[in-house]
Amino acid sequence: MFRVTPPDYDPAAPESVTTLPVGGAATVRAYAGELIRRHRRAFTVLITVQALAVLASMVGPYLLGSVVQRLEGGARELPLGRTIALFAVALVLQTVFVRLVALRGVTLGEEMLADLREDFLVRSVRLPPGVLERAGTGDLLSRITTDIDRLANAMREAVPQLAIGVVWAGLLIAGLAVTAPPLALSVLVAAPLLIVACRWYFRRAPSAYRSEAAGSAGVATALAETVDAGRTVESHRLGQRRVELSDRRVKEWAAWERYTLYLRSVLFPVVNTAHTVVLVSVLMIGGVFVLKGWLDIGQLTTGALLAQMLVEPVGIVLRWYDELQVAQVSLARLVGVREIEPDAGDDELRPEGREMRADEVRFGYREGVDVLHDVSLSVPPGSRVALVGPSGAGKSTLGRLLAGIYGPRSGRVALGDAELSRMSAERVREHVALVNQEHHVFVGSLRDNLRLARNEAADGELWNALGVVDADGWARALTDGLDTEVGSGGLTLTPAQAQQIALARLVLADPHTLVLDEATSLLDPRAARELERSLSRVLEGRTVVAIAHRLHTAHDADVIAVVEAGRITELGHHDELVAAGGPYSALWRSWHG
Template sequence: MTNLLPVADGAQVRRYARDLFRRYPRALSLTLGLHVLAAVAGLVGPRLLGDLVEAIRHGEGVGVVDRLAAAIAGFVVLQAVLTRFAHLASARLGERVLARLREEFVDRVLTLPLSTVEKAGSGDLLTRTTRDVDALSRSVRLAVPETMIGLITVVLVVVAMVITSPLLAVPLLIAVPIIVVGTRWYLRRAPEGYLRQNAVYSTVTDGLAETVEGARTVDALHRRQQRIERSDADLRRSWAAEKYTLFLRTAYFPVIDVSYVLPVVATLLVGGWLYLGGSVSLGQLTAAVIYVQMLIDPLDRLLGWLDEVQVGAASLARLLGVAAGAGEPEPHGAEPVGTRIEVRDVHFSYVAGREVLHGINLTLEPGERLAVVGPSGAGKSTLGRLLAGVHEPTAGGITVGGVALHDLPLDKLRNEVALVTQEHHVFIGTLRDNLAMVRPGAGDDEVRAALAAVHALDWALALPQGLETVVGAGGHPLSAAQAQQLALARLVLADPHTLVLDEATSLLDPRAARDLERSLAAVLHGRTVVAIAHRLFSAHDADRVAVVEDGRITELGSHDELVAAGGPYAALWRSWHGERVPDPDDDPWEEDAARAGATR
C-alpha cells in the first residue's frame, strides 16, 4: 500500500477555518445580521398570536383583532424577505470562501515535490482533488450556513421563551441532557470515522488507477486475479469504514429525534397545569407552545447538518495536509553564484537498504553538454531526477552555484534546472496556452519560435484553428511524437540555464530525433544540457560522456577519449556504429553487452 499524504489535525483545521472566514469581515457581518433579523421577525409572530388569543378571550373589538392579524401577516412577509436576502448573502460568502479554498489547494498541489506524489500514489491526490473538494464544497455552500442559521434561531427562540414566561421555558431542559450526551458521543467518533472512510477510498482509487494505467502489463503478466483480489480487499475496507459512519448516524439521529418531541409534550403538560393554577395566561401558553414547536426545525437543521460539517472537516483536514506534504524548504540566505552544478559523493535509494546510486561525483561546467549512457536499470534516469531536484540524495549533496538544490524554493529551482522525460502531458486548452503556461507573458513570435525550434511549427499551424486549436482530453488529438515536441517547446520557452533531457526524443523516429537534437543544440547554445539517451549520436555530439553502470560512473570523458580507452563505451560505440546496422529502437547496450564485454 502507498504512503498517503499527511492529514492536518483538528486544531489546524479549526484555526484555518476561523482565519478563512475572518478574511471577509463585512460579508460575514452582513450574513449574520440578516439571519438574526430574519429570526427575530419570525419570533414576533407567535407573541402577537398569543396577544390575539388574549384579545379575543377578553372580548376586544374587531379593530384590535384586525390590527394584530395584520401585524402578524406583516412580520411573516418581513421574515420571508429577510430570509431570502440572508440566504443570498450566505451563498455569496460561501462561494467566495470556496473559491479561496480551491485556489489555495491548487497552490499547495503545485508545490508538491514529484517524489512526494509518487510515494503517495496518484489515487490519494486524485481523491483529495475530486471527492474531498466536492465534499468540502457541499459543506461550505450548505452545511456551514444551515448550521449557522439553526444555531442563531435556537438561541433566539430560547430567549423569546424566557421573555414570554420563564416558567414555560423550564420544560426545555428535558432535552438538554439527551442532546448533549448524544452529540458528545457522536463527535468523539465521527471525525476519525470520516477520515478513515476518505483514506480507504483513496486506496480504492489508487488501486483502480494503477490497474487501468497498467492494463497491458497486467494482461501480459497474467496478473488479472491479483488485481481483482486487491480491488476486492480495498472495497471491503471501504465498505467497513462506510458501515461504521452509517452506524454513527443511525444511532445518533433517532436519539436526537426523540429530544425534539419531549419538550413539546412537556410544555403542553406543564403549561396546562400552570394555566389552570393561574400562573400563566392563555396567550403566554399559546406563544410558548408555538415557540417550542418552532425549535424543532432549527434544531433538526443544526444537528442534521452537523454530520455534513464533520464530512467537510475531514475533507478540509485532508486538503490542508497537502501543505505538509509540500515540504517547503527552509529559507536560505545565499543566492546561487553562477550555474555550475556539483555532485559530491551522492547516494540514493528509493527503499531503505537498497541503494540505486553509490558515491556519484560529477561537476557540470556552465554551458557544457553531458551525455549519460549505460545499461537499462543502471541509474541514469535516477541521476537525472536528482540533478533536476525531483529527489533529494539520501547521502551526499548537489549544489548549483554553491547553493544546495534542496534549499532552493520550488519556483527558483525550476528557473535553474528543468527536466523533460519520456512522460509528457497535454493539458486541456489551446495549443498556445499549453505552450505559454511556462511563460504567461510570452508573445506570439516567441511561441512560434519555440515551436519552430523543435520542428513543430508546421504541424501546429496546420491544425484546424492553428495555435488556437483546443487540445488535450476531449480536444484535437495529438500524437505521442507531437506531444513530446510540445513538451520540448515548453522547455525552449521556459529558458532555464540547465536542462535534463531523459530520453526526451525517444518517441520520434531516429532521423527526426537526430535533426531535432541538432536544432535544439543551436537554440540551447550556452546552456548546460544533460542528455540521458540510448541513441549514441547524442553521446558523439556531447562535450563529455558519463557511463553509468550499477549505480556508479565507471567512465567519464569526451567521446574520442572513451573510444580510445577501449572500455565499455568503446565496445558500445563499435556495436552501434560499425559492426552492424542498428535498429534505432534497440537498447544497444543490452543487445551487445555479452559479446562486447560491457560490464553491467
C-alpha cells in the same frame, strides 16, 4: 438487531497509501478562522438578515397567543383585521429575508470554496517537486476531486446553514425566555438525551470519516496506478493481483461507509425523540403552571409554538454539523499541504558557473534503503553525458537529483558550486530542466500553454519557439492560430504534438542544462525520429545529461557513465568503454546481438 461495528482491520491501513499529510486540528481551525476573517462582512450580513427573518417568524406565535389570551379573558370582539394585517406583513418580510438568506448563504459558500481551491493549488505548486512526485497520482487526484466535491456541499450550505441554525435557535430560546421564562427551562429536559447521543456520535465520527476518506484515496490510488501502468500490468501478467488489490481497497472503503451510516442511523432517531420530548415537556409543564396560575393561556400558546419552531433550527444544526464532520476530514486533507514546509531554498543563491557536480551522493526513497551509493560525477558546461545501465540501476533517480527534483540524503549536488538543494525550485528551473516521457496539454489556448514557461513572451517569440521544434507548420494551419483551444474539450493533439509543445516551452524557458529521460520513447518510431530532429535543435549549445534506456542515444555522448546497483562502475567515451570489455561493452554487444 442489526449492528455494524468498526472494521476489524487497522484504520490506518488505507492511509498508508498517502504521502501528503492530513492537517491536524490546529491547522484546520487556523484555516477555518482565516476563511471567516476574509469573509467577515458577508458573515455579518448573513447573520443579520437571518436574525430579521427569525424575528419576523416569531410574530405569528405572539399574535396567536394574544388572540387566545383575549378569548380566555372573555373578550367578545377581537381586532382580527389588524392581527391578520400584521401577520401578513410579518409573513412577507419573513419570505423576503429567507430568500435573501438563501442567496447570501450560497454566494458566501461559493466564494469560500473558490478561495479554498485557489489556496490548495497555490500551496501545492510551491511544494518541493520531490514531495509531489512521491505523492503519486491517486492521492492528489483524490484530494482535488473527491475531497473538493465533499467540501463543495459543506461550503455552499453547511457553513452558512450552521450559522443560520445557531442564530435561529438562540433567538427562539431567547423569545421563549422573554414570553414565559419557566417554559425556557423546560426545553432543558431534552438536553441530557441530546448531550449523551452527540457525545457518543462525535467521539466516533471524526476518526470513522477520516478512515472512510483514506479508503476512498486508497481506491483512487489503486485504480490510477493500474490504469497508468496498464501496459506493464499486462506484460508482467499482474492483472489478477491488481484486481485483488482493488477489491481489497473497495471492501475496506465499503466497511467504513457502512460504519458511518450506522453512526448516523443511531444519532438521527435520538434527535427526533429529543424534539418530541421538548414539545411534550413544554405542554405538560406549561399546563401545570397554567392550572397553578403562574402562566396565562396566551403565554402557553406562544411558548408551545416557539418550542415547536425549535425543531427545525436544532435539526439544521445537528444535520449540518454532521455534514461538517465529513467536510472537516476533506478540509484537513486539503490544508494538510500547509504542514509541509515549502521549498525553503535561498532565492538569492545563484550559481557562479555552469559545471554540474555530484559528490559522494547517497539517496533513497525509503528510510534506511539507499538507491544511490556514494555517486560522484562531473558534467562540464556544454558537454553531453549519457547515463546507461540495466533497468533499476538508479539512472532515472540520479537524473532527478541532477535536475534538482530530489535532494540527496548525504553528499551534495551542485551547479556552479551552488547546492541545488539550497536553491528555490524556481531558481533551479531557471538553469536546469527535466524532460521525460510525460507531457501534458493544459485546458486553454495554445498561447496559454506556451506562456506557462514565460508569461511575458510575445506572440513572435511563441511562433519562433514553435518553429525551433518544427511545430509551426501544424500550428499555423489551425483556424484560430495561437488562440486555438486545446486540451480536454478543445482540439485533441497527438502525443508528438503535445511533446513538441513541451519542447517549445523549454525553448522559451531557455535553461542552459537539460536532463533527458528518453523523451521520445513512448512515441511510435516515425514520430520519435521526427521529434528527435526537433529535440536536437533544442539541445544545441546546452549541457545535456541523457538517461539512455536505448544505447544508440549514448553512442555520440562525450562521456558515458555506467550505473549498476546505484553506483557508477565505468566512465568514459563509447570507443574506450567498448574496447575495455567491461559492463558497457557487454551491454553494447547484447544491444546489437
